[in-house]
Amino acid sequence: MAGKRAFQQIGRSPRKVDGLAKCAGATKFADDLVLPRMLIARLHRSSLAHGRIVSIDVSAAEKVPGVKAILLGRDLPTPFGILPVSEDEHALALDRVRFVGDPVAAVAAIDEDAACEAANAIRVEYEPLPAVYGPEEALAMPEPRIHDYGEEGNIHKKVALEFGDLEAGFQEAEETFEDTFFFGGNTHLPMEQHAALAAVELDGRVTIWSSTQTPHYLHRAAAKVLGLPASRIRVIACPNGGGFGGKSDPFNHEIVVAKLALATGRPVKITLTREEVFYCHRGRHPVLMRVRTGVRKDGSITAMHFKSLLDGGAYGSYGVASTYYTGALQTVTYRVPRYKFDGVRCFTNKPPCGPKRGHGTPQPRFALEVQLDKIAERLHLDPAEMRLATLQPGNSLTANFLRIGSMGLGECIRRVVEGSGWKEKFRKLPRGRGVGIACSSYICGAGLPIYWNAMPQTGVLLKIDRGGGVCVFCGETEIGQGSDTVLAQCIAEILGLDLLDIRVVAGDTDLTPVDLGSYSSRVTLMMGNAAIQAAGRAKDLLANAVSEKTGIPVSRLLFAGGRVFDGEDPSKGVSFPEAAVLAEAKCGTIATTGSYTPPPSAGRYRGAGVGPSPAYSYSAAVVEVEASEETGIVVPRKVWIAHDIGQAIHRTMAIGQVEGSVYMALGEALMEDMAYRGSRFGVHKFPSMLEYKSPTTMEMPDVETYLVEDPDPAGPFGAKEVGQGPLLPVIPAVANAIHDALRVRIDEVPITPAKVLKALSAKDRRFGPTSFPDIPMPPVTRVATPAEGGTGRALEHETAAGGVRGGSRP
Amino acid sequence: MMRLPPFLYLAPRSVREALSMIAGEGPQASFVAGGTDLYPNMKRRHQTPKTLVALRRLRELRGVRRLPGGGLRIGPMATLTSLEAEAPVRRDRPALFDAIRSISTPILRNMGTIGGNLLLDTRCNYYDQSYEWRRAINFCMKCEGETCWVAPGSERCLAVQSSDSAPILCALGARVRLKGPRSEREIPLEDLYQEDGIRYLKKEPDELLSDILLPPVDGVRASYKKLRRREAFDFPVLGVGAALRFEGETVREARIFLGAVSSSPVRATEAEALLVGKALTDESIAAAADRAYSVARPLDNTDFEYAWRKKMARVFVRDALHAVRSPAEGREADRRRDPA
């Protein structure tokens, strides 16, 4: 399907379908919506990190003029949460608060001032409970438990998986490396603060407009918590002013405004303050990692044991998946014939962590790629050459049963090596200047949905009207990444139309078929395939009708330039609107659908649900830095990054995603830090955009982007993801470049000037964690690798492992 | 909550009217200049003045005027942006220009005034937080609470003097004129400040800052070096203003002030003494930098690790002095310190 044929739309850079509105300020974000008689809501949030609610006094709040309703936890007692295995959240705290910022009560009032005043007038009496602020503390303090579910004490989840005979692998090694790394937590920092508006129709049906990346999951959660049939709730995802994973959980405030609208009969809107966005969080988990890797003298890996300890924050969120993700993708870049993973996630009294761009994989990728740099150094190998020599081949199965399709990492490495002048620079630049290289891979959509079901992950509905206009409906959500445009481009390509002929209706649970949401880099691949199917079906209807009328055989008909014509004599044919009329006359109303279900995963062991994807993207980056020996200040000078995207659908947007990923990665590498004051009530240190340091344009270096296009048979037109993957290699490449510049190892991000100075004066010229706690692990799930003749099932407990637990498919 | 509390806004047309308004409104009133510091503070409920006496219309408080004898009078209501364009600043006092230019962003400098910058509230990341955030720590000594969370044993608030123009204007020997409803006085700028994060100004609330006066340049060469995380937005977490008066090669007078390491600009007197009476050599610079380092006592209430900030004091004082010796040397030092 994806040969080297010339495309009309694909691979070009037409104006984004929402581009003009964005430039003109005409896009309606959730906070821009205003309805008559609308009330404004505010949340009263916990000022205690951990405690039991003794009493709540709303008498003063009720007296504030303009207050129309006040809600407490008991008004919305049903728990919810994004993963069915960890539905541990309440719209408003029932009897417990678990972090500073946990919502306790909600107020609706006639304006924001009244709502603020009333929210502040609510008095809550707590019985304080001991709190923990890091996973080591959580391990040391099993009681009181933050939640009464999970593994034990304050441990939420443990995972132990072993693929192949690990000890035999280490026996084969000529050298063994063991390193400890820490990746500090950071947050998404979207420009748009979360906002939601709810309104009730006269017949009692509720509509929720929200800045959400996952309207379908919000729909499910709202139905559950509000106790209404899903058919009476409509969720409309407004265009998001940035998401990055920060708007992919169902949130308290979304459910609260719906309840307040039901309670008052008036529309109710809430817009979070920037501080509250820090409390919603569900961003990057802080992860402590221990990596033991056996290698031969040529740098090839014989075995790897990867341990991760995640600081989960106060709720489950996507945490179980995040835990698996810290161990899932180590095997897809370089050959790792035997592999063991131990992952542990703890609950702590901080805002919950979850998915942020790269979900659970930037942390292990940092560890792995920095360790490879150390390995190359010790073995006197060029780190780029070493990586090239050990690549996981395309069309293969990894030790943990991930099915690799197209694999362009080799080409990515060659492009950045050449573009950056790596050979002339590495180990050759003057002191204080250095280059570093690192690589990565990412999924193009998770193989499994969040909740178990046998339905497609995405659907597209396409309707053609008599004037030739095409309206396409899909539950996908535009979060700035360009999914509306990609959808229109896919349809336009097949039907030979201009983007202006296509109207996109997205993210509306009443109008559009389900798409699971804009997360896990799934939209282009999955929605794109569904769009191709829907458009293909429509094309067949039109082609048959045109053929019948004109006598041109269907096989010769082409759709291009708004016409349907004979490929052998383009002058013969009809306009697209004429074709639409012919088809409607022949078949009745023209509407088609398309849908997409990912292929089943090869792994059948418990936990095999996280990692499989229809395709994997690959990236390689070289970063050049200058670093001051005197101050430890590190400045990235230039980034060369190559990304194996399979096929760019929209070239400029793809490059934008790469550059945006580089920008975000540099912030994570050098500045961003979700820091809390454990000794001072557990408050977030600086929940503001002034003091939570993230780079500005002033800090952004030049970026040279190379798109590597080797179409993947699983992707629409051969396309793979680009939204998340390119973030991954940049962070370790910065650390490796600092080593080249100053010969110090910083095994911890963010890499601050103080850490660099400490490493410079340390005996081992290193800064980073040294110990990893001993955590008793459950019996390991052993799986024989494909090379050992494994079937993908666990060796012991065959039947149990084949069951539905842990997300694996029966 | 980030909403302004309600207040009465008065817009006097003369300094005299402003003074009588503030006297009439009593302690619940406050002056406002550009509002870039005051309004955010009001949104956080640090200050909730019932009345604001706005100084925007007072022409007498604007502009830059050369004084007979080569001195300069800067009106406190001159916006930071307007000062960037003034030759007596840009050309004659490049160190002051650098300091002003380093403040926040162009947008803020369009609104913010030099007077407001000198009178800026002290900062602390236990204090520059919303009302709700501060409720979670039971507030602190500076506002509504009892304890200083930076140093719970401390008798006083240790919030940080964070103005970029204060250290360099102190170093340049600026004086300020204050007009109250009943009296008027002129004092050295450095005497306006005191080591107390709450009462950081020796100024009555009803006293108006009416003039900033600078002596003639007269053989003085100066520099300002600022440490901050990013090239835009960020407040200084260390600012070094150095002004040396030369006769030929010999340093006759030295004034070095450190900003953002204490509740007032801190004068490095002993370091200054090491420079006077001799040429500015690498050795004397290094010795002065070492000595200045000891007066910097940053605490854990701003950006960056405070131990590292303290280390940086030595580097920044040294580089400020190199920049005084020659701008080219200063640029070279800047690059060594921070490759950006």
Ligand SMILES: Cc1cc2nc3c(=O)[nH]c(=O)nc-3n(C[C@H](O)[C@H](O)[C@H](O)COP(=O)(O)OP(=O)(O)OC[C@H]3O[C@@H](n4cnc5c(N)ncnc54)[C@H](O)[C@@H]3O)c2cc1C
């Ligand atoms: C995001 C941000 C970043 C910033 N970054 C920096 C920075 O990098 N460096 C820096 O130095 N500052 C910084 N500032 C602080 C500040 O806003 C500026 O320093 C500005 O110059 C203040 O001037 P203003 O006119 O807005 O003062 P206002 O907010 O109007 O006033 C400040 C105080 O001075 C009083 N006041 C003002 N004028 C007079 C007068 N003539 N007589 C008596 N009292 C008076 C007011 O009552 C008030 O208490 C930053 C502020 C923000 C919001």
Ligand code: SF4
């Ligand atoms: S230094 Fe202490 S008293 Fe002053 S603002 Fe900070 S915490 Fe409050």
